[in-house]
Amino acid sequence: xxxxxxxxxxxxxxxxxxxxxxxxxxxxxxxxxxxxxxxxxxxxxxxxxxxxxxxxxxxxxxxxxxxxxxxxxxxxxxxxxxxxxxxxxxxxxxxxxxxxxxxxxxxxxxxxxxxxxxxxxxxxxxxxxxxxxxxxxxxxxxxxxxxxxxxxxxxxxxxxxxxxxxxxxxxxxxxxxxxxxxxxxxxxxxxxxxxxxxxxxxxxxxxxxxxxxxxxxxxxxxxxxxxxxxxxxxxxxxxxxxxxxxxxxxxxxxxxxxxxxxxxxxxxxxxxxxxxxxxxxxxxxxxxxxxxxxxxxxxxxxxxxxxxxxxxxxxxxxxxxxxxxxxxxxxxxxxxx
Amino acid sequence: xxxxxxxxxxxxxxxxxxxxxxxxxxxxxxxxxxxxxxxxxxxxxxxxxxxxxxxxxxxxxxxxxxxxxxxxxxxxxxxxxxxxxxxxxxxxxxxxxxxxxxxxxxxxxxxxxxxxxxxxxxxxxxxxxxxxxxxxxxxxxxxxxxxxxxxxxxxxxxxxxxxxxxxxxxxxxxxxxxxxxxxxxxxxxxxxxxxxxxxxxxxxxxxxxxxxxxxxxxxxxxxxxxxxxxxxxxxxxxxxxxxxxxxxxxxxxxxxxxxxxxxxxxxxxxxxxxxxxxxxxxxxxxxxxxxxxxxxxxxxxxxxxxxxxxxxxxxxxxxxx
Ligand SMILES: Cc1ncc(C[n+]2csc(CCOP(=O)(O)OP(=O)(O)O)c2C)c(N)n1
Ligand SMILES: [Mg+2]
Numbered sequence: 001x002x003x004x005x006x007x008x009x010x011x012x013x014x015x016x017x018x019x020x021x022x023x024x025x026x027x028x029x030x031x032x033x034x035x036x037x038x039x040x041x042x043x044x045x046x047x048x049x050x051x052x053x054x055x056x057x058x059x060x061x062x063x064x065x066x067x068x069x070x071x072x073x074x075x076x077x078x079x080x081x082x083x084x085x086x087x088x089x090x091x092x093x094x095x096x097x098x099x100x101x102x103x104x105x106x107x108x109x110x111x112x113x114x115x116x117x118x119x120x121x122x123x124x125x126x127x128x129x130x131x132x133x134x135x136x137x138x139x140x141x142x143x144x145x146x147x148x149x150x151x152x153x154x155x156x157x158x159x160x161x162x163x164x165x166x167x168x169x170x171x172x173x174x175x176x177x178x179x180x181x182x183x184x185x186x187x188x189x190x191x192x193x194x195x196x197x198x199x200x201x202x203x204x205x206x207x208x209x210x211x212x213x214x215x216x217x218x219x220x221x222x223x224x225x226x227x228x229x230x231x232x233x234x235x236x237x238x239x240x241x242x243x244x245x246x247x248x249x250x251x252x253x254x255x256x257x258x259x260x261x262x263x264x265x266x267x268x269x270x271x272x273x274x275x276x277x278x279x280x281x282x283x284x285x286x287x288x289x290x291x292x293x294x295x296x297x298x299x300x301x302x303x304x305x306x307x308x309x310x311x312x313x314x315x316x317x318x319x320x321x322x323x324x325x326x327x328x329x330x331x332x333x334x335x336x337x
Numbered sequence: 338x339x340x341x342x343x344x345x346x347x348x349x350x351x352x353x354x355x356x357x358x359x360x361x362x363x364x365x366x367x368x369x370x371x372x373x374x375x376x377x378x379x380x381x382x383x384x385x386x387x388x389x390x391x392x393x394x395x396x397x398x399x400x401x402x403x404x405x406x407x408x409x410x411x412x413x414x415x416x417x418x419x420x421x422x423x424x425x426x427x428x429x430x431x432x433x434x435x436x437x438x439x440x441x442x443x444x445x446x447x448x449x450x451x452x453x454x455x456x457x458x459x460x461x462x463x464x465x466x467x468x469x470x471x472x473x474x475x476x477x478x479x480x481x482x483x484x485x486x487x488x489x490x491x492x493x494x495x496x497x498x499x500x501x502x503x504x505x506x507x508x509x510x511x512x513x514x515x516x517x518x519x520x521x522x523x524x525x526x527x528x529x530x531x532x533x534x535x536x537x538x539x540x541x542x543x544x545x546x547x548x549x550x551x552x553x554x555x556x557x558x559x560x561x562x563x564x565x566x567x568x569x570x571x572x573x574x575x576x577x578x579x580x581x582x583x584x585x586x587x588x589x590x591x592x593x594x595x596x597x598x599x600x601x602x603x604x605x606x607x608x609x610x611x612x613x614x615x616x617x618x619x620x621x622x623x624x625x626x627x628x629x630x631x632x633x634x635x636x637x638x639x640x641x642x643x644x645x646x647x648x649x650x651x652x653x654x655x656x657x658x
Contacts, residue, residue, distance in 0.1 A: 029514075029515065029517075030515050030516045030517055033515070033516035033517055033586075033587060034516060034517065034586065035517050035518060036517055036518020036519065036520040036521030037516070037517065037518045037521070037523035037587030038518070038587070038588055038589035038592050039515070039585075039586060039587050039588050039589050041586055041587065044516050044586035044587035045516035045586070045587070046595075048515065048516075059603040066517060066521070067522075068483070068514075068522035068523070068524075069454065069483045069484060069486050069487050069514060069522065070486050070487060070488060071487075073339035073488065073489050094450070096451070097452065099452065100452065100454070100455075100488075100489070133371035133374035134373065134374075135424070135435065136373050136374055136437075136451075137373060137433075137434060137435050137437055137438055137449030137451065138433075138434070138435070138438065138451070139437070139438070139450075139452055140374070140451055225649075282520055300439070305487075305650065305651060306549050306654065307650060307651060307654050308433075308654070309434030310374065310432070310433045310649070310650055311372070311373055311424055311432060311433055311434055311438070312424030312425070312426075312432035312433070312435070312497070312645050312649075313372050313424055313643065314424070314432075314644045314645055315424070315432060315433065315645050315649060315650050316372075318647055318650050319650060322643070
């Protein structure tokens with residue numbers, strides 16, 4: 001095991017896959033940077049979050065493509081390159097910019113395979129940084145995985161730690177379907193152990209991070225770190241929880257959630273998204289349909305409120321679900337049932 | 338220089354206000370009290386002021402992520418803006434928007450915008466309203482060199498031409514789009530591209546208030562006469578990084594200092610108006626001192642402004658009936 005940040009783990013995944021397969025190309029705004037600048041230095045940025053640093057010097061301008069600010073064309077060209085046999089990894093910088101490119105995502109890449117009679121492959125990976133935590137306000141902080149998870153044809157990754165980030169990104173690059181890859185901004189600098197050598201993290205397999213008898217806690221992305229805090233705190237009081245990290249929202253590992261629920265009968269879902277049509281709603285719906293007989297208490301949804309993401313520190317802090325709210329939800333489900 | 342001394346005094350003060358607002362934020366930002374992304378406009382003051390000094394209260398502008406200069410030039414209150422940037426409940430947008438989303442609809446300021454290329458179609462919509470009102474008002478969008486490559490900008494321009502709207506497209510080439518030089522991202526050249534829409538484009542020196550003002554007067558007259566959209570292409574630079582904290586690895590070390598020493602907008606206007614005997618250096622120094630004191634005041638009151646509460650978080654998602 002090596003300890004590294006999620007940023008470095010993602011960078012390693014890109015390096016390894018580009019080395020392994022010369023069809024893998026990277027594209028996006030400032031994925032290297034410095035072109036046309038006066039310092040003479042290329043790779044001056046390496047992505048605004050530093051994830052693609054060092055790729056250009058190693059793999060050259062044909063495989064590491066700095067693009068103009070044209071999200072619709074960025075995703076479109078990833079789609080076209082994929083249909084023509086490449087394996088593009090396109091970066092949209094902030095997940096919020098999906099808005100500009102949405103047609104290419106939901107009418108195009110997601111549907112080629114189905115519409116074209118199963119003959120098309122669209123092995124695109126669309127990387128994007130999501131989430132609150134930087135006070136970047138309403139247009140740079142959203143967690144829009146529910147919208148994308150709802151679209152048939154797309155696969156959606158939401159890693160919470162460096163090891164999964166690396167394994168899922170490598171899997172995403174090798175996958176022949178289009179994959180939306182969400183990187184939580186507040187996790188880039190998070191350190192964790194990453195296995196040595198080659199490994200892939202399969203899609204649709206949640207991770208059981210803590211085992212317990214009392215409550216099933218389901219979380220994803222940054223909320224896993226918050227849920228871990230709450231669960232570990234309650235463990236000191238003898239309240240023990242299963243803590244499930246979904247890792248991918250599409251495909252969704254329903255079985256792991258249902259199996260845990262059948263043991264605990266109580267469910268808390270933690271999701272940084274707005275509550276309507278969220279992953280929290282999806283998991284609650286799963287419990288109400290396939291897990292109904294096991295439920296002994298109402299499902300607790302811990303989500304952001306039904307508001308845009310606010311700017312001010314105090315407001316953003318109130319907006320994002322907190323470990324204290326998760327703890328309260330776990331206690332509530334124990335009290336109610 | 339056909340402008341009256343009053344007009345020139347006002348323009349000089351506006352430019353000084355933007356400059357000091359931004360230079361002060363550059364100093365305050367590393368102290369940690371200001372949250373989020375801050376994109377500063379220092380270096381481009383002559384563009385915002387040159388454009389907005391030709392506009393009235395009925396006219397609209399829409400800004401970009403680098404919005405402070407446009408906001409101040411269109412008359413947003415510097416104290417309310419500073420409170421917003423500090424995330425205060427009494428900020429211009431109640432602390433919900435911050436630096437990147439400052440707006441004041443009462444001033445015809447349709448907002449800074451976090452999405453590159455989002456503003457231009459919106460400004461075209463405002464131009465539809467201007468045309469319908471028949472009051473001679475116009476709508477102006479500011480577009481960076483980088484933003485000029487966004488499809489929405491092309492669509493907005495074409496739409497404005499087709500509908501023959503009172504719309505002015507101001508392009509600000511400050512040399513960079515984030516960490517990339519503007520020459521890399523723009524295929525062909527911007528002027529020819531704009532001319533492809535069959536509209537007049539006036540080039541202006543973005544460091545020279547008079548150059549921008551005169552170009553905008555022509556463009557404004559064109560629009561107000563019902564002749565349709567036009568464009569200004571102004572060139573300048575930004576003195577700071579793309580955002581506060583940007584290490585600027587893409588930029589030669591002495592580049593900014595050279596601009597500051599030679600073509601700086603405040604230096605130029607001062608030399609011109611003192612040279613022409615319109616104002617003395619002492620008179621301009623007095624304006625500088627007044628502005629500096631105002632900025633001190635804005636920062637001081639913003640630092641201790643009220644923090645927003647849960648009510649601010651939860652309200653205004655929809656209209657309260
Ligand atoms: C749709 C969208 N894409 C990308 C970004 C990230 N971004 C913010 S500013 C910027 C560069 C803009 O360059 P330019 O238009 O020249 O304006 P300047 O920063 O020079 O004022 C980029 C790429 C964004 N905010 N929105
Ligand atoms: Mg620029």
